[in-house]
Amino acid sequence: MYLIFAIAGISVLKFTLNFFRLIGTLFIFHIFKKQPSNLSLYCPFATSLFNSAGTQKIIISTIRTNGITQATKDYISNSLHRKDSYHALEIIFQKTIGVYMFRMLQSINPFYWIFLPKNILEHFEIEIPDIAKAIINLLYWLIGVIAAYCLEKYLDLYFQDFFPYIHDMLK
Numbered sequence: 001m002y003l004i005f006a007i008a009g010i011s012v013l014k015f016t017l018n019f020f021r022l023i024g025t026l027f028i029f030h031i032f033k034k035q036p037s038n039l040s041l042y043c044p045f046a047t048s049l050f051n052s053a054g055t056q057k058i059i060i061s062t063i064r065t066n067g068i069t070q071a072t073k074d075y076i077s078n079s080l081h082r083k084d085s086y087h088a089l090e091i092i093f094q095k096t097i098g099v100y101m102f103r104m105l106q107s108i109n110p111f112y113w114i115f116l117p118k119n120i121l122e123h124f125e126i127e128i129p130d131i132a133k134a135i136i137n138l139l140y141w142l143i144g145v146i147a148a149y150c151l152e153k154y155l156d157l158y159f160q161d162f163f164p165y166i167h168d169m170l171k
Contacts, residue, residue, distance in 0.1 A: 002151075007113065014107040022100035025049050029093040032080055039081045046077035053099040055092050059085060116140065 028046050032039065050056040057076045076092055079085040106112045112119055117136045121128065128136075 011107050011113070015104055018100045018103040018107065021049060021052060022097060022104065025053075025093065025096050025100060029097070032089065032093065035081075043078050043080055046080060047075055050075075050077050050092060050096055053096040055096045055099060057088070057092060059088065 024045065028042050028049065031042055032046075047056065059076045059079065076085060076089060080089065115137060117140045118133050121133065121136075
C-alpha cells in the first residue's frame with residue numbers, strides 16, 4: 001500500500017512540477033509576444049525553462065560595425081529582445097510548451113510506469129541493446145511482484161490482530 005502511495009505521490013509531484021513549468025513558459029511566451037521594452041528581464045527565466053525542457057539552443061549572431069563583421073555565440077533565450085531571432089524563439093517556445101505538456105501526460109500514463117527502467121535509460125541517454133532493455137524490464141517486474149507479495153505477508157503478520165479488534169469495536 002505504501003508503494004502505491006509513493007508512486008502516486010511521485011506521479012502527482014512530476015505532474016505538478018511540469019504543470020507549473022508549462023504555466024511559466026506560457027507566461028514568458030505571452031510577454032515575449034508583446035515585446036515590451038524590459039523584455040531582457042525575463043531572459044534568466046526563459047533560460048531556466050528552456051534548459052529544463054532541453055530545448056535551449058545556441059545561435060550565432062553577426063553584427064557589422066565600421067565595415068567589420070563580428071560573430072557572437074549566445075543562448076537563444078538571451079536574445080529575447082532581438083528582432084532577428086523572433087521566429088526561432090517562437091518555435092523554441094512552442095517546442096518547450098509541447099515538451100511540458102508531453103511530460104504532464106507521461107506522468108499519468110500507466111505505460112510510462114510499467115516500462116519505467118526503459119524510460120529512465122532513455123532519459124539519461126544510455127544506449128544498450130533492446131534485449132538488455134527487455135531483461136531489465138523483466139527484472140523490474142519480477143522485483144515488483146516479489147515486493148508486493150512480501151509486503152502483503154508483512155502486513156498480514158503486522159495487522160493480524162488489528163482488523164478483528166476494529167471489527168469487534170464496530171459491533
